[in-house]
Amino acid sequence: MYTLDRYILSRFLYNFLSSFVILMLIFIFQAIWFFIDEWAGKGIDLLIVGKFLLYYSPNLIPMVLPLTVLLASIMTFGAFAENYEFAAMKASGISLFRAMRSLIIFITILSIGTFFFANSVIPEAELKSYNLRRNIAQAKPALAITEGIFNNIPETDINIKVDNKHGENDQLLEKVVIHKLSNGGVNNQVIQSKEGELVGKKGSNYLQLILKDGNFYEDIQGKTIADRQKVPFAKAYFDTYTMNVDLSNLNNQDLEKENINNTYKMLNSNELTQAIDSLFDDNRKVINSFGSSVFNRTGFSRLYVDEDAGRPVKDTIDPTGKSVPELMEFYAPWRRSQIAEMAKNNIASTRRSIEGKRPDIQRRIKLLNVHYLALHQKYALPIACFILFFVGAPLGAIIRKGGLGLPMVLAIGLFLTYYFIGIFTKNYAEDGSMDPVIASWISTVIMLPLGIWLTRRATADKAVFDSGSIIEKFKGLFKIFRKKEATVSK
Known part of the structure; x- marks a missing residue:
């Protein structure tokens, strides 16, 4: 029996680890695609990008791990049933629960470990990734300029808005509006230009902002009340205007500094x-x-x-x-x-x-x-992994298909149902339309009766939908109606 347990566990671990690696790589590439627009051509070292992805990866576990458990359990028991190994077990008097014993122990340990991982590692990784991304934006001013809105360049007195950025490193700007604060923090200078360019040298503490074809406006503070009531201002037109921005504080930015730790x-x-x-x-x-x-x-x-x-x-x-x-x-x-x-x-x-x-x-x-959602999701995640195993294992035994074909389709379909229910209820809970505690657990609770039903069907060696019994029930129902009609006619 112990040999059988080792065999079943080894097959499951092989499917589990291979599925986990593949799915994690897919989600990491998705993250790269999501952040590539911010980093491409910005002069960021690959080491920093790799470090960010390392910090960001634990945040993917709540999505990857339940899908991995579901897919691995369907693949494992689907292969057993497809190769008649499961039939041989039943012929030897080994029930489905007995075959699942070693895996139940493994999933229990995995669920407990998942809770500690979600409670300790994920918060620390979120802290690291959030602050690293924020510090990259501070260390690379071009990253801090978002099109269409006013952006405060960190550690400077400049608020800048651009309609469009382009060029190899997004250094070319179109329709630039700059609000420059005075020493007293008063916004009394406005600069507008049709074009602009960010020019900087590696290792330099200064960034040149070259503006072309624009106007300069400045409010002049009068010395007397009568002068101030006149609201005097100065206006000038320029072909080219160069601003030198001191980046000494930014270039000394520690990318590992943790400034925000309370989200x-x-x-x-x-x-x-x-x-x-x-x-x-x-x-x-x-x-x-x-x-x-x-x-x-x-x-x-x-x-x-x-x-x-x-x-x-x-x-x-x-x-x-x-x-x-x-x-x-x-x-x-x-x-x-x-x-x-x-x-x-x-x-x-x-x-x-x-x-x-x-x-x-x-x-x-x-x-x-x-x-409330963040707290209860830490407890819901390990329970979801445990329940999804009891959804996938009997489903694999019923469909009798291994590999990555039908099991992958079924696993993705069930996971998307679980995931989208969680997303919808989370959105309802955030605005107060639903209790956040219920929203944290509802997707997991919905999978519980499905797991019980599938386990009972697989234990009784029945298909998911027994078309023959359904037809027989309809035939019996029609016979009852015919007897009633015959009785009425008499």
């Missing part, structure tokens, strides 16, 4: 729990404070309060016991319209205040929800 993806489970508690308390304080502010503006807080009962005295709210329309009859017509207008203004002011506060509250709720 939710960089935290382990204990740190996420502490962050969730802190965010929950902060959100409650902000919402309670805002609610108290809105309540105080209504004027009810100034009503006489019964100190013993701890609530407003009834008569101070409505001393007559009459309805609002009846109370309005006590006032002159001009006073009624004035009171109504004041009430409308008060409601409009409160509504504007709530609408203005809404984005901040939504941001706070989203931040809290993504922390």
Whole structure:
């Protein structure tokens, strides 16, 4: 029996490792394709690119590992069934669960290790990759210029916007707008040009920005109030204007420096729990404070309060016991319209205040929800690997196909179902439409009954869909209808 366990485990490990390597390479090439536009022709060393990919690779594990487990289990048991090895096991009295024993132990150990990997290695890798990418952008100013928006060049007093970048190293710029800050941080200089070029030498601490065919505008600060009220400014046209940007601080940039270490993806489970508690308390304080502010503006807080009962005295709210329309009859017509207008203004002011506060509250709720998602996804990932094994192994035994053909198609189809359900629920959870705890687990929970059903079908040596039994059921249903019709006719 131990020989059989070793044989089954070795076949599974071979499929598992080969599938893992292939899938990891595919996802790494996808990452290279995603970042290639930022790095191509920017003079970045291959060592830095390799280091970034090394740091980025652990972030791919939550996608690669479940698919690998699913694919390897389908391939292994599909090959056993296709080569009649599984039939030989059954003839020898070895059940499906007995054949899966060594693999169940391996998947259990793998799931436990996956949790520790997701809790320790992935946050550290996210920290390294995020800060390395950020520091590359600071060390290479051309990377920091995004087309179509204003970009602050790090460690300088320049905000620059370009409509288009082109050239071998993206050094040629079109329609350049520059806002240059003065020593006091005031934006009083604007430069516009039709063309521009970034010129720099390797090892130099200065970058030349050569602008062509443009205008220079500057607000002049008057010495007296009368002069400042005139809003004087200077305007000049230039054919060529060269700006020297001091990059000494940027060139000394340490690419391994970890400046940011507090995003939710960089935290382990204990740190996420502490962050969730802190965010929950902060959100409650902000919402309670805002609610108290809105309540105080209504004027009810100034009503006489019964100190013993701890609530407003009834008569101070409505001393007559009459309805609002009846109370309005006590006032002159001009006073009624004035009171109504004041009430409308008060409601409009409160509504504007709530609408203005809404984005901040939504941001706070989203931040809290993504922390909940990050925490529970660390626990959901190892459980998903365990469940997907019980989906793939019986499915492989049922379809009786090994290799990379049909098993790959089935594995990708099931994984995409699992993955897209997780993506949709995650998006719903971030904006508060769904509980983040449920969203973290729902894709895994959906796969659980599928795994149980497939395991029962494979143990009973039945196909996924028994067309014969379905036809027989329909025939039986038609026989019942015919008997009823014959009875009615009689």
